[in-house]
Amino acid sequence: MSKSPLTRVLAVFGSGTDGRLGLGFPITSQLYPRIVASLAGYSIKQVSCGGAHTAVVTDDGSLFTFGLNDWGQLGHSREDKFVAAPIEVTLPDPVKAVAAGGFHTLALTTAGELWAWGMAGEGQLGIGQPTEGRQLEPRLVKSLSGSGLVSLAAGDHHSAALTADGQVFTWGRGDHGALGHGAVHGYVPVELLPKRVRGLAGVRAQALCAAPYATGVVDSSGGAYAWGHGTGWQLGTGRNANELAPVKLESLPGGVTSLALGQLHSLAVVGDGRTVVFGSDECGSLGGGTETLRSRVARQPLPVEGLPLARQAAVGWKHSVLVGQDGRLFTWGWSGAMGQGTFTDYGGGQLGHGDDEDRWAPEQVLRLHTSRHRYYDLRAAFVQARPWRVLAAAAGRNHTAAVVELPLDVRDLAE
Template identity: 30%
Template sequence: MSAKGKKRVLENPEDSPGTPEKKTRTTKTNAAKNTKSTEKGVNGKTSDKATTSGKENKLNGKTSTANKDKKDNTVAKENGISKEKVDKSLSKIKVSHRSHGSVMKKGVVLTCGEGDVGQLGLGEDIMEKSRPAFVELPDPIIQVAAGGMHTVCLTDKGTIYTFGCNDEGGLGRDTSVEGSETRPAKVDLPYKIVQVSAGDSHTAALTEDGKVFAWGNFRDANGSIGLTKSGIEKNPSPLLANEVVVKISSGVDHLTCLTDKGDLYTLGCAEQGQLGRLAECFTNRGGRKGLENLLKPGIVRCKRYKSRKLAKFSDVWTGQYSTFVEEKETGDIYGWGLNNYYQLGFADMENRFAPERIESFCRGVKWDVINGGQHHTIALDTDGKVYCLGRADYGRLGLGENCGEKSEPTLIPGLEKTKCLHVDAGGCASFAIDENGDIYAWGMGTTKQLGSGSEDDIFVPTKMVGKALSTRNGLCISGGGQHTVILAQDIPNTNS
């Protein structure tokens, strides 16, 4: 088979023999390769060492301004509001949330891992980087988000730059010029953006006025399901026009939107329960109600613990196939979605299709961040301590080579002596940044996204080093499907 015809298979979230593969993507380079042979795991589960790739299908030319405006109006009306009303509403309110712009410090972007579809932002000729490398961008960056095979960067001016795989519109811009997807380019959005999120094939943006725009595609085990009722969206499309949203967060194929009222809306794939608002019988392409049941943002409802009152939420986080929220009044953590390796914190390995209070997260610890990979979760408390739970293979928990699965948050000994400010998870990898700006990485090394200079797995938190980091401190980090994106800040020169 030619290099162009080679494929990588996205590991199945359920990870059990006999389950159909979720999807494939075709690459145009010979970089596509299997990372390790499939292995049997606990209870017959198979290895998740396989990685994803993508293809670089080009959009068919630039859309004219007239056509774009017509399309924006059509999509806006389908979401219950005209484009003119969207524009008018955007001038009313300024939203804020502790998550906006990460730590709100300006920095530069570094990438490492596999870049065979341009997700490293280093041009057509660079297919991989085993150490972090500098990415040229025109403005300082305040947030980065790594999708499955694309990258999103938010500037201090509120503009967005994207690069990587655009076969399903995840970049939100035209890439008809050969190689244009491999370098950062601006997304055309006439609003100031304060937060971005990215999934496998979609990207979302939150404006300073609390409006959400998204583009790309959601997929399930059977293939594409679209992003809106109109299907795949290759340009930014408005969502939730009548709500003021304060935070967005993306899983692989689902999107969550937290409003200023404490309500949570979800949309996308529901197969593993990650939307938290559909009974299991309706999660396969919306059941008899169809795709609109999945793609129209719907509110998640649950009652507070030992109360008849409906819960309101103050924060939301996502794993690849899961969702976590913080209840506003008590700080309790609720979760739903895939739990086949205890990654939600429930000890029964059953998926959750509706919000449920997670006892293991409600034992007096206050949580700052909870992020998830495919089969594991990493969490940061307000004291800067890092915890993990879920699947242990390939070192992703950071608890050593011989540890087993964990069904509740477990303190990582290798980080006990340092205060961490940021954590994140790739599919099979974990990351942390401490108060000194040191970056730690551990987990599966095959895709080089640990930035260690090799493809070896790392079983305990290990400091990331390299030329690009020798004069910079880490601010935040985002793990993608097979690459990692770092926001770093230059260390002031004290000798001058």
């Protein structure tokens, strides 16, 4: 491989249904990570995976989306039900953060403005009472202008935002307690506008995450809080119950640096880089090996063996993703595909190991495809000399995406 400067690219793998991988036509699943060649000219900053769509932010503030568009969640291509390759979303200012939800998308610009689009009928856009059930173009969330927003998160039908001074706002549908505002006369209402989570009074949040029906934060001292859907033990509260207001996760080891809540299981990276898991097992998602078959649930956080010191965790519907501090990528759990797509399902592969077989314990992802027929494999001598490193990862329902740093030879992008 000729000497090349380090560059940050987007790699995707898993189900290709509805174009969520952004690789264009023909639409097929990818059993190994593959670079999105059409974005190779950009330096990738962040990626977020929604239910069946993907959103990508570049260093220069460009925002690209692709995948399913039945609710307008792409923010472009009004008439298209899906888009198979990246197209830029037009916003007034450069984008610094994005969150892809189940059927909607949020973007934070350098001007401090929050924009939202996609499914709108349940308040998840935060724009008040919508005139239509879907918003095909970005709408400004006016009530949060000037709030000093720094990060975003999105679930299936709800949204969350974090301010620089540590306040958390949520809005949308409150099923299972996902908003954290408690109940009114036993009823969890829909919030059409962002509302501060008062149960976090006195807590200075510094990181935010969302599951399909739950929300979590990490505070400035490394403490973690969660609320929402918890009837699979997946909140880490030690209870098999939904939580309508924030609960501090006392059972987690100190100094949480990454929290990833999922539909039925969750991961956390604690201060020394260890990874713990809690919740219900689905196809090996707890990573405990075949011994998990005997219990099928982690009522308290359990360490996941066989992993390096971790940088970041991500959780899909039934699969788990871990980015090591050394840039290695590990995945485990479910590798098939079904649901949350409109058109023909083209298979799974969201673990990136070359097949659609489930993994009951963590396994390192070793191959990165630069095109359909070319790849770099970490077991090859020339790659080991200048390896590719994963900096961050995101997990959708049936697909995974990663920001990868490597000395890319652009000739390898050619088919």
